[in-house]
Amino acid sequence: MQNDVIVVGGSYAGMAAALQLLRARRSVLVIDAGLRRNRFASHSHGFLGQDGVDPAEIAAKARAQLGAYPTLTWIDGHAEAAAGSKDAFTVTMADGVRQEGRRLLFAVGVTDRLPEIDGVAERWGRSIFHCPYCHGYELDRGRIGVIATGPMSVHQAQLIPEWGEVTFFTNGAVTLDEAASGDLKARGITIEDTHITRIEGHADVLLADGRSLSFAGLFTASRNAPATPIAASLGCEIEETPVGTQIRTDAAKETTVPGAFACGDAARAPHSVSLAVGDGAWAGAQLHRSLVF
Incomplete structure (x- = not known):
C-alpha cells in the first residue's frame, strides 16, 4: 500500500x-x-x-x-x-x-551532545537545561550557573540574568576578550575560569581547586x-x-x-x-x- x-x-x-x-x-x-x-x-x-x-x-x-x-x-x-x-x-x-x-x-x-563533565548527563532536563524560556522561571531568581561550550555560550550568559544571579563558567571552552568580559561584568555576571571537575547533588559545581558552588539550576548550550x-x-x-x-x-x-x-x-x-x-x-x-x- x-x-x-x-x-x-x-x-x-x-x-x-x-x-x-x-x-x-x-x-x-x-x-x-x-x-x-x-x-x-x-x-x-x-x-x-x-x-x-x-x-x-x-x-x-x-x-x-x-x-x-x-x-x-x-x-x-x-x-x-x-x-x-x-x-x-x-x-x-x-x-x-x-x-x-x-x-x-x-x-x-x-x-x-553535552559537555563532557561528570554528572551533566544525569541531570539533563532536571536541573541542567538549555532553554531559559522553558525552565528559567521555576528557578525563582536564584543563583544560576552557565557552563560554556563555545562562543555562543557568551550570548546565553548575557541572556540568563533575566532569571537570576549568574555565574559564567568558561571551563576552557571559550576565551573572553576585553569587550566580552566587560559586557558580562556590566550585567552583574560573575566570570569563573577555574575548570569544572564534576556536578554533584542538585546543581552543585565542584571546581578543580576544590571549591563547590551551589545553584538553583544550570544552563549549557x-x-x-x-x-x-x-x-x-x-x-x-x-x-x-x-x-x-x-x-x-x-x-x-x-x-x-x-x-x-x-x-x-x-x-x-x-x-x-x-x-x-x-x-x-x-x-x-x-x-x-x-x-x-
Missing part, C-alpha cells in the same frame, strides 16, 4: 504535521521510535494551554487525538533508511519491512545533530548552524530532495515544544499543497 505521506518521527512536530494532513483526509503513516527529546523533563513550560504539563502527557493526548482519524497508520519502530524520489519513496524499517509513500516528512528530532541519519541517507543536505547541524529546508519546509520535507528541532533553531508544533503544522500544510498542486 502506498501512503500519501510517511512521517518519520512521532513527537510534537511530526504529530502536528500529521494532524493537518489527516484533516485533509490524506493517508498518513507515522513511524515513531518513542524517544522524545524532552523525555527527561517532568514538566513542559512555555507552550500555550499546556504550561506546566508533563510532556509525556501532552504527547499521549496528541497521539490519542490523531487516532480518531481513520486515515492514520501508526507504527512503533525504527526507520533505518529512505530511498526513491517524489511520488515513489520507500522507507526501510529495522525489521526489513519496506513502507511506500508519495511524500516523506522527517521529524526525527535531535540528539544533544548542547551541540545538536539530527537524531538519525535517515535524511542524509536519502541525499538531503545537512547544514551547519551555530548550535550544531540540521536538515536544510526551504520556506515550505522541503529539503533539497524534491518531495521530502523536514520539520521540528531537526530542521530549525531555536528549539522548544511550541516552536516544534508550529513548524510541524506549517510543514503539514505545505506537504498537502505539494500533493494538490
Whole structure:
C-alpha cells in the first residue's frame, strides 16, 4: 500500500504535521521510535494551554487525538533508511519491512551532545537545561550557573540574568576578550575560569581547586545533530548552524530532495515544544499543497 505521506518521527512536530494532513483526509503513516527529546523533563513550560504539563502527557493526548482519524497508520519502530524520489519513496524499517509513500516528512528530532563533565548527563532536563524560556522561571531568581561550550555560550550568559544571579563558567571552552568580559561584568555576571571537575547533588559545581558552588539550576548550550541519519541517507543536505547541524529546508519546509520535507528541532533553531508544533503544522500544510498542486 502506498501512503500519501510517511512521517518519520512521532513527537510534537511530526504529530502536528500529521494532524493537518489527516484533516485533509490524506493517508498518513507515522513511524515513531518513542524517544522524545524532552523525555527527561517532568514538566513542559512555555507552550500555550499546556504550561506546566508533563510532556509525556501532552504527547499521549496528541497521539490519542490523531487516532480518531481513520486515515492514520501508526507504527512503533525504527526507520533505518529512505530511498526513491517524489511520488515513489520507500522507507526501510529495522525489521526489513519496506513502507511506500508519495511524500516523506522527517521529524526525527535531535540528539544533544553535552559537555563532557561528570554528572551533566544525569541531570539533563532536571536541573541542567538549555532553554531559559522553558525552565528559567521555576528557578525563582536564584543563583544560576552557565557552563560554556563555545562562543555562543557568551550570548546565553548575557541572556540568563533575566532569571537570576549568574555565574559564567568558561571551563576552557571559550576565551573572553576585553569587550566580552566587560559586557558580562556590566550585567552583574560573575566570570569563573577555574575548570569544572564534576556536578554533584542538585546543581552543585565542584571546581578543580576544590571549591563547590551551589545553584538553583544550570544552563549549557548542547551541540545538536539530527537524531538519525535517515535524511542524509536519502541525499538531503545537512547544514551547519551555530548550535550544531540540521536538515536544510526551504520556506515550505522541503529539503533539497524534491518531495521530502523536514520539520521540528531537526530542521530549525531555536528549539522548544511550541516552536516544534508550529513548524510541524506549517510543514503539514505545505506537504498537502505539494500533493494538490
